[in-house]
Amino acid sequence: MFKKYSIFIAALTAFLLAAGCSSNQSSTDSEKKVTLTISAAASAQDALEEIQKNYEKEHQNITIQDNYGSSGALQKQISQGAGADLFFSAAEDKFKKLVDDGDIAKKDSTDLVGNEIVLVVPKNGDSPVTSFSNLAESEKIALGTPESVPAGAYGKESLTKLSLWEKVKDKIVYG
Numbered sequence: 001m002f003k004k005y006s007i008f009i010a011a012l013t014a015f016l017l018a019a020g021c022s023s024n025q026s027s028t029d030s031e032k033k034v035t036l037t038i039s040a041a042a043s044a045q046d047a048l049e050e051i052q053k054n055y056e057k058e059h060q061n062i063t064i065q066d067n068y069g070s071s072g073a074l075q076k077q078i079s080q081g082a083g084a085d086l087f088f089s090a091a092e093d094k095f096k097k098l099v100d101d102g103d104i105a106k107k108d109s110t111d112l113v114g115n116e117i118v119l120v121v122p123k124n125g126d127s128p129v130t131s132f133s134n135l136a137e138s139e140k141i142a143l144g145t146p147e148s149v150p151a152g153a154y155g156k157e158s159l160t161k162l163s164l165w166e167k168v169k170d171k172i173v174y175g
Contacts, residue, residue, distance in 0.1 A: 031061055037083055039067040039074045041090035043151070048088070071095075071150060079103050088112070091150040117158045135159075136167040145174040 040048055045068045052064045067074065067084070075094035078084050079101060087104065089095040098104045119135070121127040128137040135141065144152025152174070159165040 033061055033063065035063045035065055036085045037065045037067060038086045038088070039069075039078065039082070039084040040086075040088035041071045041074070041150075042068045043090050044068075044088050070148070072148075091153075117155060132162055132164065135164055136171075138168070138171060141168055141172045142175060143172050149175075 038048065038052075045066075048066070052066070056062065056064060067077075067082075069077075071089040071091040071094040074084075074087065075089065075091075075098055078087060078098055087095065087098070095104070095109070099106050099109055119129070119132055121129050129135055143155045144150075146152040146156040156165060159168060
C-alpha cells in the first residue's frame with residue numbers, strides 16, 4: 001500500500017510540475033501566480049489534500065483549486081466545458097468517455113493508480129470472517145452501491161467471480 005502511495009505522490013508531483021511550469025518560460029514568467037484546477041474523485045481527497053499542502057509550500061507561486069465529486073459528475077462537468085488541468089477518476093469508464101469524446105487527448109492521459117479489493121474485519125477478533133472464503137459467515141457486509149460507486153462495482157464483480165455474491169447479497173449494507 002505504501003508503495004502505491006509513493007508512486008502516486010511521485011506521479012502527481014511530476015504532473016503538477018509539468019502543468020505549472022514550461023521549459024520555454026522566462027524566470028519572471030515562472031514566478032507569476034498560477035492556478036491549477038484539479039477535478040478528482042472524492043475517494044482521492046485525503047491523499048490529494050496532503051500532497052497539495054506539501055506541493056504549495058514548495059511552489060508558492062502555484063495555487064491548486066480542488067473540485068471533488070463522483071467520477072460521473074466530474075466527467076459530465078468536463079464534457080460540458082468545465083476547466084480542469086488534471087482529472088483523477090475512480091471509474092475507468094468515465095475517464096475513457098472523455099478520451100473517446102475528445103475532451104482529453106489520449107496522449108495526455110496516464111493510468112496512475114489502481115484499486116484493490118480489501119477485506120476489513122474488526123481488529124479485536126470478534127468477527128468469524130478471516131478471509132473471503134468464509135465471508136458468508138458475516139452478519140453484515142459494507143459495500144459501495146455498485147450502480148453509483150466504482151468501488152462498489154468492483155466489489156460486486158469480485159464477489160461474483162469468487163462465487164460469493166449469491167451467498168452474501170442479502171447481508172450487504174450499501175454506502
